[in-house]
Amino acid sequence: MSTSATNNGRLHTDEKCKQRKYQSFLFYQAVRDLKPVWMLEDMRTMETFYWEEDASQRSYTPSEALLYAIVHDHQAYAQYLLSHYTDEALAMPGERFCCCPSSAPHLAMAVRYDRRDILGLILQEAHRLPSLRSYMNRGGCFHMEDGKTPLHLACELLRSESVILLLGNGASPQAEDQNGMTPLDVILEQLWDSKVNIGPKKLCLDNLLMFMPEIRFKMKSALEGDPVCWSKVLGEDKFKYLVGQKPAPLFLMAMQTILRQLPPEQFPDSLDELPIPSSLKPLPCKQLGQLKVF
Template sequence: MASGNQASLQDVQSRHCKFLSYMFYQAVRDHKPVWMLEDMRTMEYFYWEDDASQRTYSPSEALLYAVVHNHLPYAQYLLSHFPEEALKVPGEHFCYCPSSAPHLAMAVTYDRRDILGLIISIAHKLPSLNSYINRTGCFHLEDGKTPLHLACELLRSETVLILLGNGASPRIEDSKGLTPLDVILEQMWDSKVNVASKKLCLDYLLLFMPNPRFKMQKVLREHPEHWTVLLGEDKFNSLVGKVPPSLYLQAMQTILRTLPPSHFPKSIQELPIPQALKPLPGLGKLPSTKEMVNVSP
């Protein structure tokens, strides 16, 4: 009888905890004030009874919800007050690989560019997150894609430029051996939809990719008529290695290699060259860590 009562009590506690967890999720979704969310997140009632080490929401887990629901003030608070904790990989019940960057991937997926800028600013400041922007997703569930792969897959051209300018490598391959350039070229090969966005992503990738090597190069060589019409003769010949890239592209590649990622895009905007030559059409200024708003609970 005692064991039955204990099991019943545990079941009630579990349901109560799930209810409180849903309340917190709803509160983030409804953009409740930061002080209210922090009160809810840190309440002892939000701790599991059976395992005190499994708390319902850590700063990292709370940041995921802030990204998904675009709660910018809460994301600012978590990143400014718990920078390392907020960007840790969430607990095991969130099913993320320990070497992934789920917050960055979520910001790309949901097109949260303001929060993306905050995350990148913090990553530049913390030595422990030196390679954060190039972390790959789970090879079993996410095909080993980097945030740059995702941005190319979703044709988010401004996000592609933000990531590249802040140190994302266009040469990393996913589990299929595809670089972000392959991702764009595959989409160009498969469909004629959103051609302008695909070309813009392609141009941004080439700015940061001298001597490109990519899997789709074989397809380009086997179908020159198709690709010449799509890309133009000069770009096609450059991609298949018949001619060097244009002088403008070579010059920009050289310049971009000398600019520190932590100062992008300000470093581009300050270049003493005509505005028309700067690869930043419509790209706003990314926030720096100093510009992050400290929202007190």
């Protein structure tokens, strides 16, 4: 083959790569601009987005498209993907999105970007799939999130509404990351490290305790080792409760008992239907109450 033909071949290949990259960006931009679902689906299934010559797949999967919908809060597209491709939408995306097959990147992304409506949609769909029975408690990517579950992440980012949604849908408050830290440990570290955002931190803590009748956490010995400082941080009653020196208040015990009876697959509707004043409910989303259990 002549040098001229080789160069022409390379130019043609480079031009194809540029075109595919440009078309790939167009799909991302279309999701960002909240284009209609039908248009996004036409673009998603076009076999033009992957520019690797040996790629077996040349269109975005529902899972990858859902990640884009979460990032840009395209609720209509997220709902479409979850209702029409539930298994595929919540399947692991390609390695360029996440490299840990046991994680739940869509939940983590919804928490990180504070997409509460889409978070609720994902949780509802996850209940319908037997294969996703442990979905809420999957640890995140060990390379990026130290194995934190979505609940760990919600506590770390002080997403109190997401904390309620995850707990009500069955997320375990006893789950540990790769360092043995529970979501309660994450909140306690937040309270100890800084006096900034004390209100949101204590609200996350109160919400967590209502779904946590059994107190088990790594930092208990740290609390016991410095009771004076921790009493100032938490308040004496809450400190004594966490270290086992005092029982829970009657209100907290009552709420723990009630919340344990609510079926996760019907949350938060089951919470709304409780025949108690709204001011006593740890309401999720836009109706979240500023409830203090101590």
